[in-house]
Amino acid sequence: MPTLIQQIKNRLNQLSEAEKRVGRYITRYPELVPNMTSKDLSNKTDVSEATVVRFCKSIGAANFKTFKLTLAKELPLSKEDLTDFSSLKKNDAPYDLFCKVTQLNKQAIESTSLSLERKQFEKAVRHLKEADKIIFFGVGGSAIAAMDGSYKFSRLGYHSMMIPDFHQAAATTPFLSPASVFVAISMSGKTKDVLQLAQLVKNKGAHVIAITNAAQSPLLKMADIQLCTPAVEQDFRIGSIASTMTQLNIVDALYLSVFHLSSDHLIEQYREAREAVIKFRR
Structure with a gap:
């Protein structure tokens, strides 16, 4: 099943010009959107809040809140995964690994919101x-x-x-x-x-x-x-x-x-x- 970002890219040509501006912004800066309100996103893309809502429905989301939640679930927590066995193959010094683990746990808690x-x-x-x-x-x-x-x-x-x-x-x-x-x-x-x-x-x-x-x-x-x-x-x-x-x-x-x-x-x-x-x- 395609990710939300991929769905947006696939449907971009089917959207209105105003909705396309919303879609392009989201595909370019997906990590910023979950912390935005619909008004924030409308200001960033120079469209109305109603356009943001219409965009979400065009993509298949009931509303902007549902859209943000789905997007947040798909975003990677960190560019570096320390939680699987591949992390054991890296040559990090103990203190460097401590710093990475601390950052990972901090990101995990912040992502809960x-x-x-x-x-x-x-x-x-x-x-x-x-x-x-x-x-x-x-x-x-x-x-x-x-x-x-x-x-x-x-x-x-x-x-x-x-x-x-x-x-x-x-x-x-x-x-x-x-x-x-x-x-x-x-x-x-x-x-x-x-x-x-x-x-x-x-x-x-x-x-x-x-x-x-x-x-x-x-x-x-x-x-x-x-x-x-x-x-x-x-x-x-x-x-x-x-x-x-x-x-x-x-x-x-x-x-x-x-x-x-x-x-x-x-x-x-x-x-x-x-x-x-x-x-x-x-």
């Missing part, structure tokens, strides 16, 4: 705030973000857990309610344990929040709430944590958002917990 939809994130925060139970689940590297989420939300007083064993996690699903939330974390969105648990949760009427890549993820289609992470690693990789960084970033933002909404009655409990930790510190 392009792949994540605001309405979906705010919906996730609302459901988590009102949840009676929260189950975080992930396998492999995604288990790190799941453990972090469980720990943080338990500090807010929620019945929050991360159960690493699939069968034990499945045994908890009969006790879920429509007010419960299952946070399914998977880079590929294809992990069978995660998909099967998500289906069990949906059968109970509980909400499924997916933190997963947007491209070709079965989990994304199954979820009630979709928190998309950018594609920053190949599926066959050496264990770099770029994708985990994006997952942790989303979990942290969810935690702080719920904390912010509940802070009036949590400050005193936090002070008590802090005093207890200091008292028993060894």
Whole structure:
């Protein structure tokens, strides 16, 4: 299937002159567009905002926002891939590699703002705030973000857990309610344990929040709430944590958002917990 940029190039001659200006700009500077508003793009190409919208529909996107999201998913995170086995063949000095890894992880986190939809994130925060139970689940590297989420939300007083064993996690699903939330974390969105648990949760009427890549993820289609992470690693990789960084970033933002909404009655409990930790510190 051709990329969005290739589709634009293929259809360029079929567009109006004004739409062609939009298309040429996007194919020349695709990395700038996801951070633009429709007004920004109209100013850059000297056309009306209505022309920008018509251009998006001509390419097959419902609106400019959908167009930007699709484009952002296709843009390469970095010109240099450090996450697959080819990186082991390069003669980088250790400190040089440290600098490259730091830059890659920074880019991964910054790219999340392009792949994540605001309405979906705010919906996730609302459901988590009102949840009676929260189950975080992930396998492999995604288990790190799941453990972090469980720990943080338990500090807010929620019945929050991360159960690493699939069968034990499945045994908890009969006790879920429509007010419960299952946070399914998977880079590929294809992990069978995660998909099967998500289906069990949906059968109970509980909400499924997916933190997963947007491209070709079965989990994304199954979820009630979709928190998309950018594609920053190949599926066959050496264990770099770029994708985990994006997952942790989303979990942290969810935690702080719920904390912010509940802070009036949590400050005193936090002070008590802090005093207890200091008292028993060894």
